[in-house]
Amino acid sequence: MRNAIALFLISLLMLSCSLDDSSNGSDYYNLDVGITITLKDNNNIDLLNPNNPNAYLSENIKIYYLKENGDVEEVYNSNYDFPRNFKIITPEDSQEDIYAMSLTPNTFLVDNAITYIEWNDTETDTIKTSYRYGSNHTVCNKVWYNNVNVWTENPDVSSVRLLEIIKD
Numbered sequence: 275m276r277n278a279i280a281l282f283l284i285s286l287l288m289l290s291c292s293l294d295d296s297s298n299g300s301d302y303y304n305l306d307v308g309i310t311i312t313l314k315d316n317n318n319i320d321l322l323n324p325n326n327p328n329a330y331l332s333e334n335i336k337i338y339y340l341k342e343n344g345d346v347e348e349v350y351n352s353n354y355d356f357p358r359n360f361k362i363i364t365p366e367d368s369q370e371d372i373y374a375m376s377l378t379p380n381t382f383l384v385d386n387a388i389t390y391i392e393w394n395d396t397e398t399d400t401i402k403t404s405y406r407y408g409s410n411h412t413v414c415n416k417v418w419y420n421n422v423n424v425w426t427e428n429p430d431v432s433s434v435r436l437l438e439i440i441k442d
Contacts (some may be wrong), residue, residue, distance in 0.1 A: 302410055303410050303411065304410065304411040304412070304413065305381075305411075305412050306411070306412070306413045306414065307378060307379060307381055307403070307405070307412060307413070307414045308376060308377065308378055308414075308435065309376075309377045309378075309379055309401065309403075309414070309417060309435045309436075309437060310363075310374050310375070310376055310377075310434060310435060310436045310437070311374060311375040311377060311436075311437045311438075311439060312372055312373075312374045312375075312436070312437070312438050312439065313330065313375070313439045313441060314372075314438075314439070314440055314441070315328070315440070315441050315442075316440060316441075316442060320372050320373055321441060322362055322372075322373035322374065322375060323372075323373045324373075330393045330394060330397075332360075332362045334393070334394050335358070335360065335375075335391065335392065335393055335394075336348055336349075336358065336391075336392040337349040337358050337359050337360055337377070337389060337390070337391060337392075338389070338390040338392065339380040339382060339387075339388070339389055339390075340380065340382075340383075340387070340388035340389075340390070341382060342382060342383060346390065356378075359377065359378040359379075360375050360376060360377045360378070361375070361376045362374070362375055362376075363375070363376055377389070377391070377401070379401050379403045379414070379417075380403065381403075381405065381412060384404065384405055384407055385404045385405075386402055386403075386404060387402065387403045387404070387405070388400060388401070388402055389401040389402075389403070397441075399419065399420055399439075400418075400419070400420050400421070401417065401418070401419060401437075402417070402418040402421070403416065403417050403418075404416045406427075413427070414427070414435060415427040417435055417437065419437055419439065424437055425437065
């Protein structure tokens, strides 16, 4: 009886597989929206370094998305590795000399998606993004920081969306 069950399961498995891949890669989806932010003061002091007494600490930083209906919603996904859609990258992680923030911005809107970064109780910055959408991709193609265009996609040059912000 066990042999009959095993033979049935193997047959079922073989029938469910196909050599013809008619999906043409449609199971693949490219979500390329991440932004990397470095933050310094006018004296070139790293404001994300927790050893700095004036640092913006990750536990105080909040991310908000502007929704299509005009509501602003704080980002918090308890089941994500990074529930607030950002991560502070240490110099050990990046092999660089500076801390950085890896941010997943708002993707709810194709054009002019707004993400608010609340650094603390008194300072909030605005990141605006636009995207190229397709059946198997979403790619960020423009970034504005506080209404200033700071990055535009260049198809001829592979570049990282890196914002180097100087805080006064």
